[in-house]
Amino acid sequence: MATKQGNGRAASGQSGRKNPSGDDAKMADLDRFRAKPDGEALRTNQGVKIADNQNTLSAGPRGPSLLEDFIMREKITHFDHERIPERIVHARGSAAHGFFQVYESQAKITKAAFLQDPAVQTPVYVRFSTVQGPRGSADTVRDVRGFAVKFYTQEGNYDLVGNNMPVFFIQDAIKFPDFVHAVKPEAPDEMPTGGTAHDTFWDFVSLVPETAHMVTWAMSDRAIPKSLRTMEGFGVHTFRFVNAEDKGCFVKFHWRPVLGSYSLLWDEAQKIAGKDPDYHRRDLWEAIERGDFPEFELGVQVIDEKDEHAFDFDLLDPTKLIPEELVPVQIIGKMTLNRNPDNFFAETEQVAFHPGHIVPGIDFTNDPLLQGRLFSYTDTQISRLGGPNFHEIPINRPVCPFHNNQRDAMHRQTIHVGQASYEPNSVSGGWPKETPPAEGGFESYQERVEGTKIRVRSESFADHFSQATLFYNSMSDAEQGHIAAAFTFELGKVKKPEIRARVVNDIIANIDAALAAGVAEALGLPKPKPGSKRGKPTPAKSPALSLVNRVKPGIRTRKIALLAAPGADVAALGKLRDAFGKEGAMAMVVAPSLAAIGDVVPDATLAGMPSIMFDAVFVVPGKDSAQTLSKNGDARHFVLEAYRHLKAIGATGSAREVLKAAHLPDEEAGVTTGEDGQLADVIKQFIEVAGQHRVWAREAAAQTVPA
Numbered sequence: 001m002a003t004k005q006g007n008g009r010a011a012s013g014q015s016g017r018k019n020p021s022g023d024d025a026k027m028a029d030l031d032r033f034r035a036k037p038d039g040e041a042l043r044t045n046q047g048v049k050i051a052d053n054q055n056t057l058s059a060g061p062r063g064p065s066l067l068e069d070f071i072m073r074e075k076i077t078h079f080d081h082e083r084i085p086e087r088i089v090h091a092r093g094s095a096a097h098g099f100f101q102v103y104e105s106q107a108k109i110t111k112a113a114f115l116q117d118p119a120v121q122t123p124v125y126v127r128f129s130t131v132q133g134p135r136g137s138a139d140t141v142r143d144v145r146g147f148a149v150k151f152y153t154q155e156g157n158y159d160l161v162g163n164n165m166p167v168f169f170i171q172d173a174i175k176f177p178d179f180v181h182a183v184k185p186e187a188p189d190e191m192p193t194g195g196t197a198h199d200t201f202w203d204f205v206s207l208v209p210e211t212a213h214m215v216t217w218a219m220s221d222r223a224i225p226k227s228l229r230t231m232e233g234f235g236v237h238t239f240r241f242v243n244a245e246d247k248g249c250f251v252k253f254h255w256r257p258v259l260g261s262y263s264l265l266w267d268e269a270q271k272i273a274g275k276d277p278d279y280h281r282r283d284l285w286e287a288i289e290r291g292d293f294p295e296f297e298l299g300v301q302v303i304d305e306k307d308e309h310a311f312d313f314d315l316l317d318p319t320k321l322i323p324e325e326l327v328p329v330q331i332i333g334k335m336t337l338n339r340n341p342d343n344f345f346a347e348t349e350q351v352a353f354h355p356g357h358i359v360p361g362i363d364f365t366n367d368p369l370l371q372g373r374l375f376s377y378t379d380t381q382i383s384r385l386g387g388p389n390f391h392e393i394p395i396n397r398p399v400c401p402f403h404n405n406q407r408d409a410m411h412r413q414t415i416h417v418g419q420a421s422y423e424p425n426s427v428s429g430g431w432p433k434e435t436p437p438a439e440g441g442f443e444s445y446q447e448r449v450e451g452t453k454i455r456v457r458s459e460s461f462a463d464h465f466s467q468a469t470l471f472y473n474s475m476s477d478a479e480q481g482h483i484a485a486a487f488t489f490e491l492g493k494v495k496k497p498e499i500r501a502r503v504v505n506d507i508i509a510n511i512d513a514a515l516a517a518g519v520a521e522a523l524g525l526p527k528p529k530p531g532s533k534r535g536k537p538t539p540a541k542s543p544a545l546s547l548v549n550r551v552k553p554g555i556r557t558r559k560i561a562l563l564a565a566p567g568a569d570v571a572a573l574g575k576l577r578d579a580f581g582k583e584g585a586m587a588m589v590v591a592p593s594l595a596a597i598g599d600v601v602p603d604a605t606l607a608g609m610p611s612i613m614f615d616a617v618f619v620v621p622g623k624d625s626a627q628t629l630s631k632n633g634d635a636r637h638f639v640l641e642a643y644r645h646l647k648a649i650g651a652t653g654s655a656r657e658v659l660k661a662a663h664l665p666d667e668e669a670g671v672t673t674g675e676d677g678q679l680a681d682v683i684k685q686f687i688e689v690a691g692q693h694r695v696w697a698r699e700a701a702a703q704t705v706p707a
């Protein structure tokens, strides 16, 4: 009797197939809901075939429209209601389907079924997002990124709803509405869109020192990721794993992109926001379409229960991370994103994540931020998705069966069969019935709790600065310079001088004295006194936090511009393309126009694909081409901007003229040149430079950040 009813999972989820691609499982599941119009007649929502979709019914060709036109009324009415409220935060997002596979059984630490068998692929849907901006805002703003993963496991949906930074701005959920109101565009004028560079955000920061650690991350390069597919992810809170013997341990979650992690430069990020506001979304989409499937390894830091108090911070405090030097990250599996959604609204907009969606083997801790989130996420979906039945929307449905006695409410899809909607019952044989924990029924972790009812922040949450200092100490010189520049930029946009001064004196001076002095000077403020609340982090440095240590060798999936104009040496162009293609990079010919160069049709124009869209640039040899490009302002700007953004630049023979015309050095770290006969060697060296992502040594010479 259970098989036919309602959620009708039999097709995919129930089969318990091992190793069909997990992705196929969700695909088959979604298939039942896909509308494919090929070969179909245009009809109304009631199924009536439409003869004329061009003209409204009217009284004569020039007369008024008639109310009885049910076809036009249905169409316009539906259109009038197409929009739903956007997410309060994380409104701008893009997502992809894929699957997760564990490398080996994690039975010792968790009984979660999807973490047992390396042969099982669990389907996932992953949504990346910015936090502050609305749905239509630019991708490359300075902001935290959401990193939310829905695992469609055989035991139900598990959502790991994390961010690309391992800590958060506040410690207690009751401050979240205050924080979000402060960071969002300001109430009177709804500005700025997408960023934190405004008075109310910094006012809040200046008055709430627990923001210090996260703000340092937000001012770092982590807040301007190069792409979504090379961004780290973190569960932020300490969670709990529980094994089959009901033994618990604490766990922190990490996602590590296989290709390494990279960031934009601030100048680049701002320009991209104008030239291609969909930059991250496009990159993710195109990588998947090309078959360059983004891969992320899942890492865990596991902490024995007896070590709960072994650290000089509280594991329950979400403004703290556990340095890898204290607890190493163990890599336990890999997620591969291999399919773009069919429909943005149906899937990416309607997907509903919730940190409270857990499965047996995973449980919560008493982190007061997490505890508040457990309430918020279902609550928000009820207004955003129009009622409590959002779990029936195809993208949100588990792939295992789900029967219970919840009934009715807005937009109910399931047709419940039978008399019983209560339990216990005898009229339906008692079904659906409970499952004992030993057979997979969820049982909350039995944690002993005792306490006085009280509103107070734990003393163990009181140190707000040590880990901000730890993070700052762990950065390379270039990264520290970027943090100083970001604080200066943001505070420079703050209108009220007292807010600027409070941030410098009460917050930054407690993080690092030199950082505070530098920012104060740039803002024309007096040199701040060293902060009295500065802490002493253990360890003093955590190299794992620096993006410089996250670079992976090679140029796979990097975009390389081949600058050319008519007269370019087509044979050399072919060699360049082959050499870069062999390394997995994408070489694109960029030219003043799309007119063919010999038999090569350029991929883009200089205006359409400026240098900020590329990771590196090689000027193709050829006398006439070089002459044209040397005279072309866009081409000169192209190489100059690539230089300013610390990218690898290559040229041989006559192409060196183009660099000269832009007043660039012919030979310097990261500028690889040679004679035409040396093309193969120059390419080799160029690939090595491009593989390092940026030529940091050039930054001082190019004077692109304040000294």
Ligand code: HDE
Pocket: 087, 088, 089, 090, 093, 127, 128, 129, 145, 146, 147, 148, 161, 162, 163, 168, 172, 173, 174, 176, 234, 235, 236, 237, 318, 351, 352, 353, 369, 370, 372, 373, 376, 377, 378, 380, 381
């Ligand atoms: Fe969220 N958060 N959040 N958050 N959050 C939402 O849920 C909330 C927090 C995160 O792609 C909302 O469906 C509270 C931390 C992501 O759909 C809302 C608190 C972390 C996403 C909400 C936090 C996150 C959200 C808005 C403090 C990192 C996007 C729409 C107690 C670990 C998910 C929605 C997606 C979305 C509430 C803090 C991550 C309003 C109350 C910490 C990735 O429910």
